[in-house]
Amino acid sequence: MTELCEVALPVPLRSTFTYAAPASFAAPASGMRVVVPFRNRAMVGVVVANEQADARREGVREISEVLDAEPALTAPLIALGRWVASYYLAPVGEVFRTMLPPVVEVRAVRELSRTAAGTEYLRELEALEERTGEERAEVAVLRAFAAGGEPLRAAPLRRAAGGESAIARLLHRGALEARVVARRRTSAAVEFASDAPAEWAPDAPRPALNAEQASVLDAIRAEIAAGEFRVNLLHGVTGSGKTEVYLGAIEAALAAGRTALVLVPEIALTMALSRLLEARLGREAGVTVLHSALPDGERSAAWWAVRRGTARVVVGTRSAVFAPLERLGLVVVDEEQEASYKQEETPKYNGRDAALVRAKLEGAVVVLGSATPSLESYQNARRGKYRLLELPERVAQRPMARVELVDLREDFRHTHATRAVGERLRAAVAERLAAGTQALILINRRGYSWFQLCRSCGVAVQCKNCSISLTYHKQRARLVCHYCAYSRPVPAACPKCSQKYMYFVGEGAEQVEEQLRAEFPQARIGRLDRDSVRTQQAYRTILDAFAAGELDVLVGTQMLAKGHDFHRVTLVGVVSADLALGLPDFRAAERTFQLLTQVAGRAGRGELHGDVLIQTHYPEHYAIQAGARQDYHAFFEKEAQFRRAMHYPPFAALANVIVRAKSLENAARWARQLAAILGPEEERGLKVLGPAAAPLARLRGEHRLQFLIKSPRKTPLTQALTRALDACGEKGIPEGAVLVDVDPIGLM
Numbered sequence: 001m002t003e004l005c006e007v008a009l010p011v012p013l014r015s016t017f018t019y020a021a022p023a024s025f026a027a028p029a030s031g032m033r034v035v036v037p038f039r040n041r042a043m044v045g046v047v048v049a050n051e052q053a054d055a056r057r058e059g060v061r062e063i064s065e066v067l068d069a070e071p072a073l074t075a076p077l078i079a080l081g082r083w084v085a086s087y088y089l090a091p092v093g094e095v096f097r098t099m100l101p102p103v104v105e106v107r108a109v110r111e112l113s114r115t116a117a118g119t120e121y122l123r124e125l126e127a128l129e130e131r132t133g134e135e136r137a138e139v140a141v142l143r144a145f146a147a148g149g150e151p152l153r154a155a156p157l158r159r160a161a162g163g164e165s166a167i168a169r170l171l172h173r174g175a176l177e178a179r180v181v182a183r184r185r186t187s188a189a190v191e192f193a194s195d196a197p198a199e200w201a202p203d204a205p206r207p208a209l210n211a212e213q214a215s216v217l218d219a220i221r222a223e224i225a226a227g228e229f230r231v232n233l234l235h236g237v238t239g240s241g242k243t244e245v246y247l248g249a250i251e252a253a254l255a256a257g258r259t260a261l262v263l264v265p266e267i268a269l270t271m272a273l274s275r276l277l278e279a280r281l282g283r284e285a286g287v288t289v290l291h292s293a294l295p296d297g298e299r300s301a302a303w304w305a306v307r308r309g310t311a312r313v314v315v316g317t318r319s320a321v322f323a324p325l326e327r328l329g330l331v332v333v334d335e336e337q338e339a340s341y342k343q344e345e346t347p348k349y350n351g352r353d354a355a356l357v358r359a360k361l362e363g364a365v366v367v368l369g370s371a372t373p374s375l376e377s378y379q380n381a382r383r384g385k386y387r388l389l390e391l392p393e394r395v396a397q398r399p400m401a402r403v404e405l406v407d408l409r410e411d412f413r414h415t416h417a418t419r420a421v422g423e424r425l426r427a428a429v430a431e432r433l434a435a436g437t438q439a440l441i442l443i444n445r446r447g448y449s450w451f452q453l454c455r456s457c458g459v460a461v462q463c464k465n466c467s468i469s470l471t472y473h474k475q476r477a478r479l480v481c482h483y484c485a486y487s488r489p490v491p492a493a494c495p496k497c498s499q500k501y502m503y504f505v506g507e508g509a510e511q512v513e514e515q516l517r518a519e520f521p522q523a524r525i526g527r528l529d530r531d532s533v534r535t536q537q538a539y540r541t542i543l544d545a546f547a548a549g550e551l552d553v554l555v556g557t558q559m560l561a562k563g564h565d566f567h568r569v570t571l572v573g574v575v576s577a578d579l580a581l582g583l584p585d586f587r588a589a590e591r592t593f594q595l596l597t598q599v600a601g602r603a604g605r606g607e608l609h610g611d612v613l614i615q616t617h618y619p620e621h622y623a624i625q626a627g628a629r630q631d632y633h634a635f636f637e638k639e640a641q642f643r644r645a646m647h648y649p650p651f652a653a654l655a656n657v658i659v660r661a662k663s664l665e666n667a668a669r670w671a672r673q674l675a676a677i678l679g680p681e682e683e684r685g686l687k688v689l690g691p692a693a694a695p696l697a698r699l700r701g702e703h704r705l706q707f708l709i710k711s712p713r714k715t716p717l718t719q720a721l722t723r724a725l726d727a728c729g730e731k732g733i734p735e736g737a738v739l740v741d742v743d744p745i746g747l748m
């Protein structure tokens with residue numbers, strides 16, 4: 001009898017691999033990480049299933065090492081990983097890599113050994129009367145190996161004079177062989193100070209819940225006590241006190257002997273929430289933060305603290321949905337509609353949807369919270385699949401912010417100027433400065449200008465790798481691609497027609513900041529976007545400065561719109577509500593509505609009353625109208641009509657399939673083949689649109705063609721895509737050439 005293990009390896013393939021457990025050690029259980037040989041390297045994977053076989057199959061290699069004494073992944077997590085892989089058609093090993101802690105126990109070492117041909121070649125070199133410098137270096141490398149002896153580590157050999165290039169030549173002629181092996185680190189290096197010095201946590205006073213909060217919480221508590229899978233959609237306006245409801249639910253889960261998982265849309269929001277939870281729940285709860293930006297050592301230590309059960313509450317971003325909590329009783333997904341829950345790289349999963357599947361596997365209660373639920377979730381609540389819980393009022397009788405739309409066409413008629421901050425908004429900022437309160441100015445574009453255009457030939461300066469115009473960044477004095485990071489100096493003459501009539505179009509955050517500084521030289525103005533804050537630390541510093549009243553005005557991108565609770569903000573200005581509306585995307589209106597509602601929610605959160613000014617060219621658009629009134633129901637009705645008529649989610653299942661290749665010829669050929677493969681699916685009720693040039697027809701030097709596939713239901717869509725990818729494989733289309741995005745958030 002041999003024990004065969006099905007191992008998921010971090011390679012971009014949709015299959016797992018079979019390895020045998022050697023007789024020398026006990027066969028690893030499902031969920032344990034193992035080191036195995038793959039091609040000519042050692043790789044860390046995870047065992048996802050075992051079977052007893054009578055005979056060893058031909059060509060099955062042996063596991064070299066078992067890393068875990070206890071399974072890293074529990075059975076429900078293995079099931080969840082398999083679901084993610086099959087639903088999103090993602091490479092199974094890459095899914096499990098996302099789920100596992102960073103591998104800190106072993107490191108990869110490159111080893112070299114001398115081949116028979118190498119021994120032969122050494123003899124030839126030694127027989128030469130005179131040797132070139134290159135040959136002398138080769139002799140030195142080859143002599144380092146004892147005949148038929150052990151492989152040597154490559155690093156010291158490379159460091160010798162001429163070693164690096166000698167090794168390259170010797171590998172090329174087959175005189176040396178290279179492989180990558182895994183070496184265990186000494187245990188001292190693996191131990192981490194998991195007990196970081198206790199941070200002082202001020203015990204935030206616990207407000208008495210108002211009647212609505214109490215009744216919502218009672219409903220959730222009853223479900224937690226029942227201990228079964230249930231989904232609640234908590235629709236609460238901004239400032240309605242949803243966090244207190246989450247807190248009460250977490251306490252109930254802990255009291256019931258279960259654990260709790262809280263997902264938030266941004267890394268920046270994990271810190272404040274975890275501090276609050278720790279202050280309220282006490283140290284015993286072991287509140288732990290998990291997100292992908294933690295250094296490997298820290299993340300590994302936190303992950304294992306959760307796995308060993310010392311941490312019972314996890315706060316994290318998308319990937320924390322895989323936190324190895326056991327006896328999971330509650331999952332909270334805050335701002336469930338956020339696009340950041342969807343991973344844009346492979347595996348393209350949605351953390352919210354994975355959370356629902358996980359809760360189902362573990363019999364946990366889910367609370368999806370939002371002021372602007374996604375159409376998907378709200379529709380599920382209307383169909384009775386989720387329970388709808390509502391908090392329609394702000395806490396403590398605080399009024400909703402007053403929202404005013406500023407018609408930029410009017411502004412232009414008066415001023416005949418196109419400035420980012422129009423007359424009305426400028427005056428409103430001046431009022432706040434005079435009153436000594438604060439203003440937030442939202443501009444949803446980075447950089448200084450959207451692009452640089454030639455007046456003579458009408459062409460905008462493009463990225464050399466992508467079919468997109470470059471954005472002008474004044475501080476860096478460069479044109480930058482926001483997709484591939486390519487940048488170039490700002491040309492004085494048009495790269496196409498060489499005429500010197502270049503001008504800049506559109507306003508970004510840098511320009512808005514510059515304009516405000518010019519208009520209000522006395523004001524203390526800060527900017528918050530990915531260019532001005534590159535680290536979490538810098539981000540905290542500027543937010544803390546604003547919260548402490550050291551800044552009067554904060555200009556920023558949508559980073560500003562989320563979650564933060566500033567009490568002295570009495571004005572929120574939106575430089576343009578129109579940006580998202582122009583995108584070729586069925587969620588454009590929803591995005592606009594969500595952004596406006598959230599932004600409006602940032603004003604008047606304390607004792608002071610707040611105003612919101614929204615600049616727009618389309619004041620009559622329903623997303624802008626409903627956003628201004630913060631009227632979710634009106635927006636939902638209108639948007640649902642459009643989605644239903646156009647067969648878009650939530651009234652149809654959707655997948656975006658991109659075929660990409662370095663050469664347009666390959667991309668076009670594979671797309672034609674895929675079209676032929678997908679054709680018959682139309683008879684099964686699917687709708688296949690495409691192939692057409694993708695909105696980004698070139699990205700990072702690759703040509704892209706796009707299919708949109710719609711289906712009345714999800715299961716037939718998954719099945720069709722699985723069949724299609726299998727058929728692509730049979731036709732020899734490389735796996736990486738076909739990118740499938742199930743339930744896409746954006747269609748770019």
Ligand code: ADP
Pocket residue numbers: 207208209210213236237238239240241242243244395396565
């Ligand atoms: P939401 O997430 O719904 O926008 P928060 O949970 O951030 O709202 O709550 C808004 C503010 O109201 C917070 O400062 C919170 O401490 C406070 N708060 C919550 N519940 C109450 C209550 N019952 N009474 C008074 N203040 C409350």
Ligand code: ZN
Pocket residue numbers: 463464465466481482483484485486700
């Ligand atoms: Zn680019």
